[in-house]
Amino acid sequence: MTGHPLDAIPPELPVYPLHDQVIFPHMSFPLFIGKEHMGLVEEALRNNRLLVVLTVLAIDPITGREQFARVGTICRINQVLRFPEGGCKIILEGVNRVRLITTLQVTPFAMASVSLIPERENRNSVAQALMQSIIALLRVAQSLGQMLPEDAHHAIDRIDESGKLADSLAVYLNMEVKDQQRLLETLDPLERLKDVYLFLTTEIQKMQARGGGSADRSRQAVRSQKEHLLREQLKHIQNQLGEEDPHQADIRQFRSIVQSDEMPEVVRSVAEKELARLERINPSSPEYTVARSYVEYLCNMPWQRGTSDILDIDRAQQTLDDDHYDLVEVKERILEFLAVHSLKSSLKGPILCFVGPPGVGKTSLGRSIARSLGRKFIRISLGGMKDEAEIRGHRRTYIGAMPGRIIQEICRAGANNPVFMLDEVDKIGQDFRGDPAAALLEVLDPEQNYSFTDHYLDVPFDLSHVMFITTANVMDTVPPPLRDRMEVLRLPGYSDEEKLQIAFKYLIPKQVSENGLDKHPLQFEEQAVLKIIKNYTREAGVRSIDRQIASVCRKVAKAVAQGKDAPEVIRSDQVEKMLGPRKYFSDVAAEEDRVGVVTGLAWTESGGDIIFVEVSTMAGRKDLTLTGSLGNVMQESAKTALSYVRAHHADFGIDAQVFENLDIHLHVPSGAIPKDGPSAGVTIATALISQLTRRPARRNVAMTGELTLTGRILPIGGVKEKVLAARRAGVTTVLLPERNRENLKELDDHILAEMTVLLVDNLSEVVAHTLIPDTEHGPRLFDCPQHLAVDPPSGS
Numbered sequence: 110m111t112g113h114p115l116d117a118i119p120p121e122l123p124v125y126p127l128h129d130q131v132i133f134p135h136m137s138f139p140l141f142i143g144k145e146h147m148g149l150v151e152e153a154l155r156n157n158r159l160l161v162v163l164t165v166l167a168i169d170p171i172t173g174r175e176q177f178a179r180v181g182t183i184c185r186i187n188q189v190l191r192f193p194e195g196g197c198k199i200i201l202e203g204v205n206r207v208r209l210i211t212t213l214q215v216t217p218f219a220m221a222s223v224s225l226i227p228e229r230e231n232r233n234s235v236a237q238a239l240m241q242s243i244i245a246l247l248r249v250a251q252s253l254g255q256m257l258p259e260d261a262h263h264a265i266d267r268i269d270e271s272g273k274l275a276d277s278l279a280v281y282l283n284m285e286v287k288d289q290q291r292l293l294e295t296l297d298p299l300e301r302l303k304d305v306y307l308f309l310t311t312e313i314q315k316m317q318a319r320g321g322g323s324a325d326r327s328r329q330a331v332r333s334q335k336e337h338l339l340r341e342q343l344k345h346i347q348n349q350l351g352e353e354d355p356h357q358a359d360i361r362q363f364r365s366i367v368q369s370d371e372m373p374e375v376v377r378s379v380a381e382k383e384l385a386r387l388e389r390i391n392p393s394s395p396e397y398t399v400a401r402s403y404v405e406y407l408c409n410m411p412w413q414r415g416t417s418d419i420l421d422i423d424r425a426q427q428t429l430d431d432d433h434y435d436l437v438e439v440k441e442r443i444l445e446f447l448a449v450h451s452l453k454s455s456l457k458g459p460i461l462c463f464v465g466p467p468g469v470g471k472t473s474l475g476r477s478i479a480r481s482l483g484r485k486f487i488r489i490s491l492g493g494m495k496d497e498a499e500i501r502g503h504r505r506t507y508i509g510a511m512p513g514r515i516i517q518e519i520c521r522a523g524a525n526n527p528v529f530m531l532d533e534v535d536k537i538g539q540d541f542r543g544d545p546a547a548a549l550l551e552v553l554d555p556e557q558n559y560s561f562t563d564h565y566l567d568v569p570f571d572l573s574h575v576m577f578i579t580t581a582n583v584m585d586t587v588p589p590p591l592r593d594r595m596e597v598l599r600l601p602g603y604s605d606e607e608k609l610q611i612a613f614k615y616l617i618p619k620q621v622s623e624n625g626l627d628k629h630p631l632q633f634e635e636q637a638v639l640k641i642i643k644n645y646t647r648e649a650g651v652r653s654i655d656r657q658i659a660s661v662c663r664k665v666a667k668a669v670a671q672g673k674d675a676p677e678v679i680r681s682d683q684v685e686k687m688l689g690p691r692k693y694f695s696d697v698a699a700e701e702d703r704v705g706v707v708t709g710l711a712w713t714e715s716g717g718d719i720i721f722v723e724v725s726t727m728a729g730r731k732d733l734t735l736t737g738s739l740g741n742v743m744q745e746s747a748k749t750a751l752s753y754v755r756a757h758h759a760d761f762g763i764d765a766q767v768f769e770n771l772d773i774h775l776h777v778p779s780g781a782i783p784k785d786g787p788s789a790g791v792t793i794a795t796a797l798i799s800q801l802t803r804r805p806a807r808r809n810v811a812m813t814g815e816l817t818l819t820g821r822i823l824p825i826g827g828v829k830e831k832v833l834a835a836r837r838a839g840v841t842t843v844l845l846p847e848r849n850r851e852n853l854k855e856l857d858d859h860i861l862a863e864m865t866v867l868l869v870d871n872l873s874e875v876v877a878h879t880l881i882p883d884t885e886h887g888p889r890l891f892d893c894p895q896h897l898a899v900d901p902p903s904g905s
């Protein structure tokens with residue numbers, strides 16, 4: 110027979126007085142009844158087997174009567190086991206709480222009239238949280254030492270009613286009788302649970318104080334249970350006030366995104382799982398923050414959201430022309446690219462790579478493309494990027510994990526089809542943390558990038574709508590597999606005339622407006638701008654010019670703002686006043702011709718530049734010393750040049766003996782740092798001949814070309830950049846390999862008209878154009894090797 114709530118009870122019931130114990134509903138327990146109390150049992154058996162158990166709180170010192178608690182438990186006798194000598198053992202089961210109304214008799218046993226107290230149940234979130242916390246605390250207690258018998262844990266785990274749990278624990282936890290009685294009298298199950306919870310935490314603290322290896326861990330566990338409870342209470346209060354818990358609101362918002370059509374199916378299932386996890390985690394734990402940012406990324410990624418393209422080629426042309434001067438071929442290629450795209454929606458095909466020195470408009474071209482297509486523009490620099498994770502993200506198991514830059518930026522842009530510029534592909538690095546170039550390949554490869562999986566996101570994102578454009582200063586350091594996928598568009602740099610045009614058409618109007626001078630009609634004289642270009646900048650692009658013009662505009666703006674007399678036209682003679690003393694002088698025009706110093710044209714980080722190759726000789730034993738910014742290939746060029754000059758000494762009028770008694774030192778001063786390459790071969794050989802023949806080299810003649818051991822002059826790259834650099838430095842004659850004849854087309858007519866560009870086929874031609882003939886310069890000195898121990902004064 111099992112105990113269940115009663116609908117009605119007899120008006121009078123026998124009372125069993127219990128000392129030092131409290132009986133709770135649902136509890137089963139044995140009682141031994143002496144002969145003298147058998148009347149009580151018989152009475153109960155007559156009353157539906159029911160009796161009331163009341164705890165005796167005290168004995169009245171005057172009457173000697175037992176004083177009963179006002180709340181007790183009505184119990185049913187489930188079993189009676191009579192003893193032959195009289196008396197019996199009964200098994201009682203608590204059925205319901207009752208309130209004592211009045212005691213009707215006291216002898217031979219007490220009879221009382223009682224009323225049933227209906228059991229309440231509380232299932233609100235606070236009660237649920239309390240129940241969970243209590244179960245968790247019991248586990249903590251168990252880890253610290255035995256608090257409950259083993260089988261009690263199983264029984265308790267199965268209880269899902271708040272009041273019943275509190276009652277059962279009151280029995281199992283060995284509480285004092287007064288505490289148990291208080292629990293019996295507490296009718297709100299939530300309050301009862303709180304009581305048990307407090308009792309438990311106090312007990313655990315006592316156990317922790319007694320020490321034990323796991324005490325620290327258990328403290329942490331108790332603390333987190335406490336937080337969990339407080340939060341539930343807060344949530345409950347907010348619910349009652351009609352407010353929403355911010356975390357819940359957050360999750361609700363995420364859920365509405367997850368359930369919208371925004372997400373592909375595979376992402377949705379991951380997001381849903383993650384959301385369910387988020388709901389279970391304590392919001393003040395670090396784990397919550399990590400899980401939340403992941404869900405946030407999943408929800409914010411523009412999985413299928415993009416901007417609509419404006420595929421109007423005329424408009425694109427207009428935009429490119431509005432933003433950039435000249436660059437005709439580059440613009441043409443861009444327009445072709447866009448035209449193909451307008452006819453064929455997918456963007457498969459080579460990735461455009463703009464190559465050129467700094468400040469020639471690579472980035473701003475990318476921005477114009479985005480503007481003309483009506484797409485978002487993103488730019489990241491790959492310069493110095495060594496860690497693959499910067500592209501592909503960290504796995505979420507890392508502390509502080511983040512998506513890679515590609516996914517971060519696309520998420521920020523909020524569109525899956527931006528124009529994405531990857532700057533400085535030539536500076537991408539590699540070390541033990543992986544190979545970012547390999548990760549980049551996956552990003553750029555149309556065969557793979559439709560399912561690009563960032564380590565952090567861990568679900569594929571379709572990058573095939575993104576228009577990637579790369580930029581580089583030079584192509585030779587771009588990893589070959591990347592180079593293969595790119596179509597190179599060169600932006601070689603501008604001549605002074607072109608810079609002048611750019612300054613007048615673009616930079617000045619832009620700076621005038623940016624510096625708030627729209628209402629002050631500031632103009633520049635052409636000579637003033639030319640002076641800025643020649644004396645204050647030395648670059649292939651126009652970035653410094655832009656900066657200098659900005660500086661002039663700021664000064665005028667300051668005068669205007671102060672109400673002072675501000676100039677309306679910037680004249681050439683005002684430039685010094687505004688920008689200070691000139692910064693650059695023509696490198697070669699100011700120098701005199703010297704023996705053993707030859708002007709070369711090299712390829713540097715900032716495009717073309719001039720270098721000086723210096724050779725010095727001293728008495729010694731055929732040693733060749735190489736110093737300066739020489740890479741391996743340049744060192745080999747130096748050795749090749751020396752071998753060639755030695756082998757053909759007679760052609761240049763050098764005595765063979767000279768090589769036996771000399772040490773040669775070759776140096777390239779570090780003004781511009783040349784990229785390692787063979788194009789200095791001709792310059793080095795000419796410098797050697799100049800030194801060994803004591804014929805000074807013309808400073809204003811500059812050369813470039815690779816020299817082979819057999820004396821052929823091989824073509825070189827970057828002709829336009831190098832010629833422009835030569836012109837900037839004041840060089841008047843440039844010697845180029847005959848095999849670069851085709852590249853002369855790159856040079857504008859006004860450059861060819863202003864400079865002498867000669868094509869040479871062998872070293873003798875170079876020598877003839879560069880070294881000043883003996884007749885102009887007195888006797889040769891190499892016949893007397895002893896003189897060479899000390900260099901004669903320059904120009905001698």
Ligand SMILES: Nc1ncnc2c1ncn2[C@@H]1O[C@H](COP(=O)(O)OP(=O)(O)OP(=O)(O)O)[C@@H](O)[C@H]1O
Nearest residue numbers: 432433434466467468469470471472473611615651
């Ligand atoms: N042909 C041009 N017409 C008009 N403006 C130009 C032109 N070329 C460059 N500019 C201007 O020069 C400035 C520098 O250009 P930008 O930043 O695009 O250079 P970059 O080639 O990307 O340099 P870096 O390699 O250092 O990134 C910009 O303000 C740009 O508008």
